[in-house]
Amino acid sequence: MAELTLLEAVNAALAHELAADEDVVLLGEDIGVNGGVFRATAGLQERFGAKRVLDTPLAESLIAGMAIGMAAEGLKPVAEIQFMGFIYSTMDQIINNASRLRNRSRGRLTCPMVLRAPFGGGIHAPEHHSESTESMFAHIPGIRVVIPSSPMRAYGLLLASIRDPDPVVFLEPKRIYRLVKQEVPDTGDAATLDVCFTLREGGDVTLVSWGAMLHDALQAADQAAALGISVEVVDVATLKPLDMQTILDSVTKTGRCVIVHEAARTAGFGAEIAANLAEHGLLSLFAPVERVTGYDTIMPLYRLENHYMPGTGQIVRALKRAVEYE
Amino acid sequence: MSVVAKFEIHHRRYLDERGEPVGELPEFTCKPETVIELYRGMVLTRAFDEKAVALQRTGKLGTYASTLGQEAAAVGLGRAMQEHDVLLPTYRECGVQLMRGVRMLELFLYWGGDERGMDFAVPRRDFPVSIVVASHIVHAVGVAFAMQYRNQARAAVPVFGDGATSKGDFYEALNAAGVWKLPVVFMGINNGWAISVPRTAQTACETLAQKAIAAGIHGEQVDGNDAIAVYQVCREALERAYRGEGATLIEALTYRLGDHTTADDATRYRAADDVEHYRSVEPLARLKAYLINAGAWSDDEDRELHEQIRAEVENAAHAYLDSAPPTPQVMFDYLYESLPPVYADQRSSVGQDDDADG
Numbered sequence: 001m002a003e004l005t006l007l008e009a010v011n012a013a014l015a016h017e018l019a020a021d022e023d024v025v026l027l028g029e030d031i032g033v034n035g036g037v038f039r040a041t042a043g044l045q046e047r048f049g050a051k052r053v054l055d056t057p058l059a060e061s062l063i064a065g066m067a068i069g070m071a072a073e074g075l076k077p078v079a080e081i082q083f084m085g086f087i088y089s090t091m092d093q094i095i096n097n098a099s100r101l102r103n104r105s106r107g108r109l110t111c112p113m114v115l116r117a118p119f120g121g122g123i124h125a126p127e128h129h130s131e132s133t134e135s136m137f138a139h140i141p142g143i144r145v146v147i148p149s150s151p152m153r154a155y156g157l158l159l160a161s162i163r164d165p166d167p168v169v170f171l172e173p174k175r176i177y178r179l180v181k182q183e184v185p186d187t188g189d190a191a192t193l194d195v196c197f198t199l200r201e202g203g204d205v206t207l208v209s210w211g212a213m214l215h216d217a218l219q220a221a222d223q224a225a226a227l228g229i230s231v232e233v234v235d236v237a238t239l240k241p242l243d244m245q246t247i248l249d250s251v252t253k254t255g256r257c258v259i260v261h262e263a264a265r266t267a268g269f270g271a272e273i274a275a276n277l278a279e280h281g282l283l284s285l286f287a288p289v290e291r292v293t294g295y296d297t298i299m300p301l302y303r304l305e306n307h308y309m310p311g312t313g314q315i316v317r318a319l320k321r322a323v324e325y326e
Numbered sequence: 327m328s329v330v331a332k333f334e335i336h337h338r339r340y341l342d343e344r345g346e347p348v349g350e351l352p353e354f355t356c357k358p359e360t361v362i363e364l365y366r367g368m369v370l371t372r373a374f375d376e377k378a379v380a381l382q383r384t385g386k387l388g389t390y391a392s393t394l395g396q397e398a399a400a401v402g403l404g405r406a407m408q409e410h411d412v413l414l415p416t417y418r419e420c421g422v423q424l425m426r427g428v429r430m431l432e433l434f435l436y437w438g439g440d441e442r443g444m445d446f447a448v449p450r451r452d453f454p455v456s457i458v459v460a461s462h463i464v465h466a467v468g469v470a471f472a473m474q475y476r477n478q479a480r481a482a483v484p485v486f487g488d489g490a491t492s493k494g495d496f497y498e499a500l501n502a503a504g505v506w507k508l509p510v511v512f513m514g515i516n517n518g519w520a521i522s523v524p525r526t527a528q529t530a531c532e533t534l535a536q537k538a539i540a541a542g543i544h545g546e547q548v549d550g551n552d553a554i555a556v557y558q559v560c561r562e563a564l565e566r567a568y569r570g571e572g573a574t575l576i577e578a579l580t581y582r583l584g585d586h587t588t589a590d591d592a593t594r595y596r597a598a599d600d601v602e603h604y605r606s607v608e609p610l611a612r613l614k615a616y617l618i619n620a621g622a623w624s625d626d627e628d629r630e631l632h633e634q635i636r637a638e639v640e641n642a643a644h645a646y647l648d649s650a651p652p653t654p655q656v657m658f659d660y661l662y663e664s665l666p667p668v669y670a671d672q673r674s675s676v677g678q679d680d681d682a683d684g
Binding site: 025051056057059061062064065066067068069070071072073074075077089092093096097102103104105106107108109110141142165166194241242243244245 | 412441442444445446450451453454457458461462463464465466467468469470471472473475482494495498499501502505657660661662663666668669
């Protein structure tokens with residue numbers, strides 16, 4: 001069975017769906033002959049042709065807007081934006097059009113598109129290449145925001161996103177694109193959207209995260225275990241719509257919650273989870289909800305990025321504070 | 327030094343301001359039926375438009391963008407398009423929409439604050455109006471790509487104003503349609519004004535049509551108050567698109583006789599004399615004069631047509647005014663194909679736990 005990196009799992013899911021469904025068309029900058037700047041689409045144009053794997057002019061609003069038009073005509077476009085720093089010129093299209101097409105036409109026109117983009121820091125990238133602004137998308141009604149945290153999940157969630165009848169912003173944690181390999185059978189089985197996944201069960205504290213930070217969260221959970229703290233780790237996976245029930249069930253059991261994200265703290269997605277805990281889980285809590293996040297600063301260039309990014313030690317200290325709170 | 331590129335832009339016109347032919351007319355005018363249809367469409371558009379403004383002025387319709395003076399550009403395009411084409415209109419294009427078969431009731435509902443007005447019975451593939459200027463022009467590229475991908479002889483037709491040609495989405499769309507030779511007819515309605523900013527302040531170009539040149543597509547200017555010219559130029563552009571010969575940018579020169587919307591007061595920024603001049607060259611009188619001179623129309627027929635259309639418009643207005651608002655839960659019902667369970671509580675609280683007084 002094939003051991004794949006997260007990046008290869010993305011490629012495998014795209015290849016599977018291109019082969020399975022003629023309506024699937026990939027579009028983006030440098031995704032064809034070059035196979036994408038990270039190689040997520042490597043070999044796909046050669047295999048499926050230039051009409052299925054489309055190198056677009058360098059124009060992000062075009063890419064997103066064009067995907068909307070394709071989707072309205074019944075295609076299933078999967079658009080790539082090279083880096084999250086370049087995604088903002090698509091926001092007009094996502095907010096004003098993709099998210100609303102079904103609603104404003106009372107279901108007459110729909111928008112089954114996926115907008116993929118690598119996000120997050122930690123790879124010593126140039127300016128504008130390392131941000132995590134997933135909460136901006138999570139605020140938009142009518143779309144899904146999906147973030148995989150492992151090769152297996154990337155394969156299943158991407159298949160599910162392509163098959164989903166509504167627009168999905170699919171954010172790929174590029175720091176772990178090649179970090180780990182995992183067996184990913186190419187079965188064509190989609191993962192379930194709109195649910196959180198409990199990656200590890202534990203009784204003392206709930207640790208909630210998504211994307212690349214889950215890698216650090218799991219390491220922190222190991223270190224905490226060595227200190228005698230039993231950590232339940234929840235992978236949010238679909239930020240919008242949020243499966244709060246899984247998190248609430250866990251916190252009802254543990255009475256403590258630490259939320260970890262790389263994005264800036266204020267109005268980060270952790271705030272939404274913490275607010276839900278305050279509304280629906282307050283009486284289960286034995287300790288204040290902790291957030292371990294990036295600072296409310298501009299993401300620094302890479303000489304300082306390790307100071308910005310939450311680390312395993314920080315997460316362990318937060319877990320300890322939560323458990324030791326009296 | 328050598329010349330590496332040269333271009334020229336042609337202007338098309340068949341009737342002068344008085345409705346006199348200025349040269350040989352296109353073949354379709356040999357029989358009067360199509361021309362009468364154009365005229366009928368323009369009368370309908372104007373009557374609908376007047377009623378919409380009147381309803382707004384009496385508090386029975388929301389903010390509305392009048393198309394007064396632009397009827398020839400709208401109807402010429404709308405009549406030239408085929409049923410299987412896809413229209414992506416902006417907010418001043420009720421004339422094109424009516425020609426496409428969108429019902430007046432639906433248009434009233436939309437401007438009256440009801441999403442059901444965007445669920446056209448026909449044509450099912452047309453887009454609702456684009457409020458965010460130029461954002462729909464890139465959708466047309468995707469629609470046209472899907473048509474080309476499936477080897478269909480159809481075209482995507484985004485309609486937009488002169489202000490839209492200053493926006494990035496306009497250039498991105500034109501450029502991409504050129505690269506892939508897509509079946510798009512970019513219909514630019516140059517009505518002289520983007521709210522308060524005149525066309526001369528949008529661009530230093532002599533014409534908007536020449537913006538096609540930089541994208542490697544065909545560009546042409548047409549007298550947008552000459553319905554015969556608009557129809558002919560649009561037919562030719564659509565036929566090129568169907569034949570796989572790529573996209574066209576049409577600049578239709580017309581004039582917005584009304585305010586930007588019912589919330590605007592154009593007397594703040596433009597001279598009454600200018601407006602009066604353009605009122606004297608408006609498109610309905612021109613086509614009527616042509617038809618009467620050609621012996622294809624009479625004042626009696628004209629009166630009858632106006633009466634018939636007035637009745638149609640009144641019926642639609644009554645149907646709109648008699649319609650009940652949708653149930654409030656419906657705001658959740660088209661958010662996703664099926665509502666994620668996490669929103670069920672919010673949905674059931676609508677109308678129960680809000681302060682709306684119905």
